[in-house]
Amino acid sequence: MSILSSPSAPVALIAGPTASGKSAIAVALAHRLAQAGRRGVVINADSAQVYADLRVLSARPSDAEMEGVEHRLFGAWDGAEACSAAAWAARAKAEIEDCHAAGAV
Structure with a gap:
């Protein structure tokens, strides 16, 4: 079964080294999901x-590179505030649950 047609609440993980094209792959997947009637x-x-x-220092995707796809947890913390792995995990879990509640992948 493909993520494009799965009726359950899937999560796609795209991992790789810095500047390896992860954001472009994620945006392309979101567009494919949209073509299949799903929201990514x-x-x-x-x-x-x-x-x-x-x-700039983190090579965060520009608005143009985001190509109209919703992105979350980019720039979510102030630079003066520490973001621990636990804090990120809690926010990411909440974002994933919110996406699933809205029927998004």
């Missing part, structure tokens, strides 16, 4: 891209 949302897991103040 990108939830950030990059430890630097969570900080609002590090857009």
Whole structure:
């Protein structure tokens, strides 16, 4: 069964080294999901891209690169505030649950 047609609440994990094209793959997947009648949302897991103040230094995708796809947890923390793995995991879990409640992947 494919993520494009799964009736359950799937999560697609795209992992790889810095500057390997993960964001472009995520956006392409979201567009494929849209073609299949599903809504795709990108939830950030990059430890630097969570900080609002590090857009350029973290190579966070630009608005143009996001291509109209909803992105969450990008710039979600102020640079003066520490983001622990536990804090990120709690927010990511809430975002995933919110997406699933809305029928998004």
